[in-house]
Amino acid sequence: MSTASPSPAAPYRIPSSLALAARQFPRHRLALVGFVCLLAICLAAALAPWVAPYDPVQIKLGSKLKPPSWEHWLGTDHFGRDVFSRLIWGGRTSLSVGALVVAFAFTIGVPLGLASGYFGGRVDNLLMRLVDAFLTFPPLLLAVALVGLLGPDIQNVMLAIGLVQAPILARVVRGSTLAVREDVYVTAARALGARPTRIVLSHILRNVMSPIVVQLTVVFAAAVIAEASLSFLGFGTQPPQPSWGRDMSEARRFLADAPWMFMAPTGIIMLCVLSINFLGDGLRDALDPRAWRTRRRLADGEG
């Protein structure tokens, strides 16, 4: 009859949801791979002065456009700079833009979306009108306009991209909240006197985490690419500072002669996005107890 034999001595503690989720996460192979990749990339960027074999901005015209070799693992660019070193240093820019934009979009977009979706009414109307108005502009154009307004430095680039991404996230969160709000357990919680903040934070937020995580991986990718575009237009990272997006854009001119120049930053951006996607998948499953492999369920008539 019993699913687990009770051990009389040890008192049983409720494991926290977070602890349970953390236990689930490593079971997700791809997520683990994604996590390790991302960690390696972040570490390399953080430790760039020690990891990068060359100075990323030092021009050596004598050795320009060299294909990959033992000396230069990923070749050199049109100024003779080591592509691998630029990749490592460029990660500092691109990853921090990605991370900060994700954090910004999350802190602004999630509360807005939750409030809008749960409370509805006039707040919702106003917010969604605003978001709609925002979204009628092409995102890049909007970011360019914002940077133009704020001044072309990297902080403002992040802010601009964040401001473009936050409303998109808010809308995703709002949509999911609208659906979850109608679930019976929300009414059941209300019938027990739960306050709105409690309902939103403990009942709804947990149930809209999956779409949030998925959207945040999209936001990260969009941020890295937007930074590239803005840099290319001369707003973000100024040459000769390395950034994945900038280097990728610049490399297009040498696509025929030096494809490695283009493939290196493109490859690393793809790797990051893919890793984050896997990570997101794993996170999503880890947050959903129904996806866990668990013990047999407690049936009627037991006990």
Add this chain to the structure above:
Amino acid sequence: MPLLSVRNLTTRFATDRGVVRAVSGVSFDLEEGEVLGLVGESGSGKSVTALSIMRLVPEPPGRVTADAIEFDGLDLMRLSEAEAREIRGARMAMVFQDPMRSLNPVLTIGRQTTEVLRRHQKLDGKAARRRAIELLEMVGIPMAERRLGAYPHQFSGGMRQRVMIAMALSCNPRLLIADEATTALDVTIQAQIIDLVKRLQRDRGTAVIWISHDLGVVAGLCDRVNVMYAGTVVESGPIRRLFHRPGHGYTVGLMGSTPRVDGAAAHRLTPIEGLPPNLIDPITLCPFLPRCRVAVAACHERPPAPRQFAAGHWAACFADLVR
């Protein structure tokens, strides 16, 4: 003074196709510790009546009006939403139809059962846990302590409904509303849950409004029954009397479509023909008239007023069914 007194409760919903009168002028009293059944076909306004009393009707699109809803010395219609929240879960509680969906799938049973206790009784984590274990044991969940870490999907429907009942009763409410609480369960589990509610109700003196579309389920549990049709109470009376001397054509029809539970000889099951009226159109005559098999001439002339047959037994019907 009754525990709950509802006067002229009317709940409308604004929809694209017009105003739906889900509940029209419902009045009844519920005594302390009494078990009242609310029966009627699907769509007759039982759930909306319950939600209106709980102040859980979404407004808009809903609109609840009443001359008065008095409960435990309070005028519920005058409470603010914040005041209503203090009452819900503490002095009145509700259990819903679908146990598969009324627990949050991503939160542990422990988290959900302790939430109410922390909220209303201001218990700290440890005390709430201890109390939650007692409550789960009370509703017959084996090894309750170990179940606190489990998630709803690890429980069967019957077990989940037990959890819901434990949560509803955790702050000793004076009124429990069970809305089709056993409808989604199979027959043996249904009987177990009904026994459980009966026992808890007796032990604690909780008043219960038991909602069901099935007169048979109501029969085993209730003292008195309100029969609802098209948003109105068409007949009300003690359960025994209602079974033996139904006073309304609709009640007769309902009994024809209900298996007998009192062990009487096999009974023909004949569902009532036709469909309930559209609640958007105004209803002037008896709402059941188009489907009624006992209608008389007066039914086609004016709406029936409630007629009293005995103490506490009345029906809004012209046909002389009770002699």
